[in-house]
Amino acid sequence: MPFDLKSAASRLLTPTQRQLTGWWRRQSPSRQDRFATLGPLISVLLFLAAIIAAFWYLRNEEIERESEAVKRDTEIVQQQLRLRLSENQQQLTQIARDIVSRGIDTAEFRAQASSFARDRQELTQITWLNARRERRASVSGAGFQTDSQASDSGPDPSLPAVAANGQPNAAELAFQIVKEKRREHYSASFSDANNTAVFQLHVPVLDRNNFHGVLVAEYSVESLLRYYVPHEVSNRHAIAVIDARDQVLFSTVTQMPGQRFQRTPIFKELPLPSNNGLVLRGQGYRTSIGLISNTLFWMVVALSVLTVWMLLGTWKHMRRRMHIQSALINETNFRRAMENSMLTGMRAMDMDSRISYVNPAFCAMTGFSEAELIGRKPPFPYWPPDRYEENARLLQQEIQGRSPAGGAEVKVMRKDGTIFDARMYVSPLIDPKGKQTGWMTSMTNITEAKRVRDQLSASHERFTTVLEGLDAAVSVLSVQQSELLFANRSYRLWFGADPSGHAMLAGSQMAAESDEAVDDYSGLPAQHLTEIGSDPREVFVESLQMWFDVRARYLQWTDGRLAQMLIATDITARRHAEEQQALAAAKSQVTSRLMTMGEMASSVAHELNQPLTAITNYCNGMVSRVRDDNIRKEDLLTALEKTAKQAQRAGQIIHRIRNFVKRSEPQRQPSSATEIVEDAVELAGIELRRRNVAIHSYVAQRLPQLLVDPILIEQVLMNLLKNAAEAIDNAGLPTSRRHIELRVVPKHTPELGGHVEFSVTDMGPGLPDEVIERMYEAFFSTKSDGMGIGLGLCRSIVESHQGRIRAENLYNGAAIVGCRFAFTIPVDIPRPEPSGNALNTAATP
Known part of the structure; x- marks a missing residue:
């Protein structure tokens, strides 16, 4: 079925458009020409209306500009007078x-x-x-x-x-x-x-x-x-001073005799800076005349009438327009050939190889002016003297139409004698009759392009040298064919040229197993693979007994194939160092706990002495009464129960100390904050009672379970409580300030999210700023017998649990009234919850 273009176009029109198109086709050619004449006439009338509207708009715009100018100049005068009067x-x-x-x-x-x-x-x-x-x-x-010289004939109005x-x-x-x-x-x-x-x-x-x-x-x-x-x-506007009776005292514009000073439509009044009722008035004047009196307006009207007359006579000049179109075609062909290479140098030659045209770009490239090139025949002045024969041969090829399609690379000499590389493209000039009238040559300076190409080649060589000198293994593997596309020296040293080493390092990250990684239609890699990377991984190669830090990403290879690039860095020495550091940290934790218990040895001995003494007294009493046969069964049972209770108390103390100081691997387990606080307070209470320091603990109810090593968290609390007690005791504070507050509350912040905060607050002398800055440094201590590892170890323990620890002084005005240590343990708290009743315990000395 043949395609009907007219019927298809008619289907795209609206019903109204179809009616108008049908009505137009039904008119005769003469009537169509008559209706077509109305279009320009209506355009001229609309143009005249637009001119009138433009004049009206410009008049209003002028009034607004003049008003703004009067306001600005009046404010300038007011500012000048204000400065002068103030001075x-x-x-x-x-x-x-x-x-x-x-x-x-x-x-x-x-x-x-x-x-x-x-x-x-x-x-x-x-x-x-x-x-x-x-x-x-x-x-x-x-x-x-x-x-x-003043006259005394009458009263002086200048005197009171x-x-x-x-x-x-x-x-x-x-x-x-x-x-x-x-x-x-x-x-x-x-x-x-x-x-x-x-x-x-x-x-x-x-x-x-x-x-x-x-x-x-x-x-x-x-x-x-x-x-x-x-x-x-004063040249732009009239400035006058008006008194309170609206009388002009003086004006920069002198009025004609007999005329009264009149206020113009454009004015601005501001008070004189003297604040005595005088007003500074600036007046502006319109510079344009009205619409009816405007000569330009009548000129536009006359031109519009003339245009209408010319439109009516346009049909008489149709034949002349045909001749003009023929001349324009020749000019258009010539200009179009020039415009095709407007960004490059252009040279036109006639059939006798004489230069007939050069554009400014060609003159700028060669340094010769247009007058020096027009009319010249070979050899041209921009040919290097040592390349006359080569350039003449290329010119003959151009004339014979045998120029290479990709252009010819030539050497061009500037007027100052410098040489640059250029590429020339030749195309014939054809007139409207199809006859060749000459050749058009476009020339492009490729000196910079060649320099960039050479630099890219050198850069590629340097890049390859750098990759070959890296200590890390760099390899690129084709995902589809599993072909090793690139491998540097380190990779070849460790794995040879076998792609299995790449697969061994990549592990499960290879995308070749996924059918969706490649577009079945174009063979190009999936977009999301080339835009994202992967997290670094640590891989152990058993055959080499080496650890590697592997980073991988997908890229599009030079031929369009999807490829995976791996960078594997040898981290075997670092892994050994980390293992040694972990062992040293574990030893440091145990050592710290042993040091803590060593410092508390006298207090622990005193604490154990009480139940042991009680057991001795109960046993001696029972032995004496049994020997005298002066004890009843009920009294014996009571004494034995008390003896057992005291022995159990001593056993609990020894058991807690043993659990605290024994060496064990860190084990994170769901733990209760209440139990951790109770154990830490009970152990620290021995030292606190010896130093006559009270402790008040507050643990919020309904706290979530903590995934921590309870012994390590207990060690942090013990260290903080012991430091607080020592600070209070060494400062010799009175009884009213010899107490410590331990608080455990849940919190939720945008920065840390959900967490449980442990805070230890004392009423001691606080910490100097330089101590706060350095207190986590290794072997830094303010104690004469301190080793400087306690707070650093606390910080390591807290950070190993993804928490944070901080210290701050408490102030009452400018005076320091205490210090607070706080650390956080992250938990899953979606939003802050009000804490309920707290567990409140107190131990008094």
């Missing part, structure tokens, strides 16, 4: 302090004030008034009238006074506030004797908080804006 205020405060502290007179004041006002054009005058508002001295600022209507002027109000509050204050703005808008800063002159007058610094609003508004800000 002047500090200087005036220092002058006021000098008046009181140094007792300067009016002449010195005038000198200081003149020096201060000389570089501050914004100050009109600086006046020193006493507490009765009398002027003691006055200095005018630069460019203003001096006090000797009460007006004729009974209202105080601005200077008087500021004077009263300073006198009352004893701090600096800015007055409201007013016009001085020269009708200039000014405001004043009143600085109090205080002697031990006694008011002696004020220093009055008068600022000119005009000078502030003139000298401290940045030039670039």
Whole structure:
């Protein structure tokens, strides 16, 4: 059945699309052309609408940018004025302090004030008034009238006074506030004797908080804006100072005579840093004109109308377009041949072997300019002089069409005389009529590629040398064929060239037994095998009597086959050392227990002396009463029972000591924390009673079983309790602090997971920081008769049970009030559980 492309395409259309397609096909060609003309017309109208929307958007964008610029410039001016006013205020405060502290007179004041006002054009005058508002001295600022030239014809508005209507002027109000509050204050703005808008800063002159007058610094609003508004800000925007009545005191833009200062749509108002009701206003102006008055807009409208007219006349130029297309085809073929090798140097030659075109990449490679190469015939200037014959032969092969398909490798000489390796590819230039017009040659610099290839070869040789020199055996085995693909010198020395040595080391890790390891379709290794490795294993080779640390991973060999690589390192010496170390550790544990019991020998003797003495007394008493025939059967039985009880007590003490010190292999077994604590407390109680130290133990109920060696954990507890008792006894602490607390509680933390924590807390003097840092070191001890192996052994025992041990001082403020040793044993605790009633026992001295 033939495939109908039109029917298949129609089935992919929606019903609406099918209706439109059918309607279009039913129209005549003239009507189709008429409808086709409407498309560009609608596009032009949409373009005009887009231009109008763009103008409107740009106008709003301009207003927003201008508003942000006005805000930024106004804030800059405010910051400049704030810095200037703050600096002047500090200087005036220092002058006021000098008046009181140094007792300067009016002449010195005038000198200081003149020096201060000389570089501050914004100050009109600086006046020193006493507490009765009398002027003691006055200095005018630069460019203003001096006090000797001031007119006395009327009241000076710059001095504190009460007006004729009974209202105080601005200077008087500021004077009263300073006198009352004893701090600096800015007055409201007013016009001085020269009708200039000014405001004043009143600085109090205080002697031990006694008011002696004020220093009055008068600022000119005009000078502030003139000298401290940045030039670039005043060029961009108008900056003005407005008083509380919204009157403009001064502006950087001068209004025309008779015109009123009007607020523009774009402005920003900020308070003047003097905090006296003055407002700093920045104003911006639009630079663009409206849409109707915009010449560009009407130009776009005119261009749109012109475009519509041109669309209507497009059908008249169809024949001219055919001729243009023919010319474009030739140009496109030429450009396409150039673009095919745009990343390399390109050279075009005509049929006479004359260079007609070179691209910039070719010029950059050879160092010759385009003018030096265009029109040149062989020999070309980039041919090395000693290779003219070879290059001429290659050129003849190109002309005859016998160039190798893989290109020819040649030597090219740059303009500076240096030589580099290049590979040239030649292709013919064909015009639209199928006639060859020349050759196009692309050239690639392969100097770096050859250098990399040589380096890779040298690197491979070095890599092979390194592998051959390794003391470890490295082998690669094909999984499918069990073929030994690579083996270094160490492998061949131990196993020869036999792949069975690889299989012996790999053991059960070989993936050849699994049918899923290889893709049946492509023969490539399964993805997950090449992405993961395996854990290191220790393998004993009986034939060599050697132990190996084996690491394996799967990889894809150079031919695509799945292979397994093994690295086997000889660890025989390390295994022997580990065995010797294990034996030494076991001996150290037994030695530590024997040392502990040796130190407790006197206490154990005293502990055994009590039941033995009681047995002797009971026996002597019974012998005496039997001889005198003065004993009843009931009394004899009671005495015998007490004697047996004391003998049993002595036997238990000897049995526990014997179990503690006897040498045995470490055996982990499910153990109860309560029993371990009871045995450790009973043995340690002998030493604690001798040192007059009490112990309080707390063991949480419902604790999980511990998979530990109970004797080793008991040894750790014994060591910690004995150390705590010795610390308390050696410190000579009072009875209230001679006690130890032993706690066993379950815990669960994100770091350690579920575990049981054993903690021993004493009220001793604590440990110095340097002791805490070194206390686990071998043979380090703070005791004069200590051997320094106890805590190190405790740490080894705890870590062999996958636990952790730590020590910390207890503080009451900055004082050390005790020390806590804690170690953990991991258990399966899914989440923290509240501990129930605890086993509480206490032994008092």
